[in-house]
Amino acid sequence: MTTSRSARFRIPAIVVAAIGISSGLVGCSTADDTTFRIVTTTTHVTDFTRNIVGDASAVYPLLQANQSAHSFDPSAKDLLELSAADVLVISGAELEPWVDDALTAANFNGEIIDASTGITLLQSGETEAEHDHAAEEAAAEEAPADEHDHLHADGDPHIWTSPANAELMVTNITDGLVAADPENASIYTENADSYIGQLAVLDEWVTENIEQVATAERLLVTNHDAFTYFVSEYGITFVGSIIPEFDDNAEPSAADIDALVEKIRETGVRAIFAESSISSKLAEAVAAQADIEVFAGDESLYSDTLGATGSGAETYISATIHNVRLLDKAWGVEPLPVPEEIENA
Structure with a gap:
């Protein structure tokens, strides 16, 4: 527009x-x-x-x-x-x-x-189908003069x-x-x-990679809440994030951290993913507390930003491939070969 x-x-x-x-x-x-x-x-x-x-x-x-x-x-x-x-x-x-x-x-x-x-903007952990259902319910309850207000509700900007x-x-x-x-x-x-x-x-390759993993085992914990649309698209359960907000500058409370560690233990999450643009210190501390693996440094996910020159994730396509390969590794499956059409994209 x-x-x-x-x-x-x-x-x-x-x-x-x-x-x-x-x-x-x-x-x-x-x-x-x-x-x-x-x-x-x-x-x-x-x-x-x-x-x-x-x-x-x-x-x-x-x-x-x-x-x-x-x-x-x-x-x-x-x-x-x-x-x-x-x-x-x-x-x-x-x-x-x-x-x-x-x-x-x-x-x-x-x-x-x-x-x-x-x-369509989604809330954290929401699927598009859930959003549509919630919107229908809200529309049914609202007065005619307010029928379009829900269209402007805030959601995940990622x-x-x-x-x-x-x-x-x-x-x-x-x-x-x-x-x-x-x-x-x-x-x-x-x-x-x-x-x-x-x-x-790329979409087809990601789908085929994710489908190698049983739905119940597709669990994700990240540094901050930035993957709503990715997890909704590919049937992944977003267990939580260290920063429980869309803004990567927010700070979690001690209660937030304790609640996340408890959810990690309850669900059997195997790893926490740091993100390239955020310090990995909290992710490493939470992983140690929950006694699980942490992916950080060169093995961080790219969310709010693409990689710097030489990172191998300088483009949207290469960064997405990088992320999916890391998820496969954490979930214990071998990444599928990258199609020739996007191998150097």
Whole structure:
């Protein structure tokens, strides 16, 4: 979905320093004036966008590997790029609460593409079927004037963890870019079709890998609550997370930790997974307390961010393959060969 700056965001009050930077950016440009310039937020959205545009347009990513989208402070250079951008692509679903201030500080006047448009938001541990049922019940109980309120309820913003959702995000980004830059429409649509084909192959490979494991043994414990759509898509039981919230900057209480350890012991979870963008110290401590294995360091899951250069998980597809291989290892099965179509994607 593409919207204008004024249509998509309310302009909030911002600090004087940010306004000062903004005033100095107006009229500045970091590239030739004829270049169609795209700025992206998260590493996932950046990867999707680059697969769509190829060499046709310039893409500037705000977030780098291992930076949290929940709390990000754009640099002066980031604001400069935003000020000159034709389009900003966001992950959406309220993942990036800092965007309003950044757009105001940069005096951004371009189009905003929200990659989350049309994607059903789920609560932690909820499946799409459960969400639909809950929505139906809520609609039946609400007065007619409130019949659409539930559509705006908060949910897990980590929508990309499901490859099926990733396909929808790519479609949304493509539609927005075609509308904003019709001159390159054929390039965007052709590249998008090719990439969506790769995502479909990835989805099938993930399904086949997960199905090697008995449903009752597909148990997952992570550093923070970020895999709602992945576990819903592939029939995995999300036992819990050390940080019991969607925000990776939140801190668990002692009671949260004790409750998680008890659930781990009750369910027979074999391992805890740290995440690449979060310190593994708590995961290691909980694993020691529960007397189970912990996957950390190079064996961390990629959730809020893709891997740095050289990690082997620099792209959405390679990071997803990395995650599934780790799950297979924890669940005691051998990962299936990666299809040739996505082996180096």
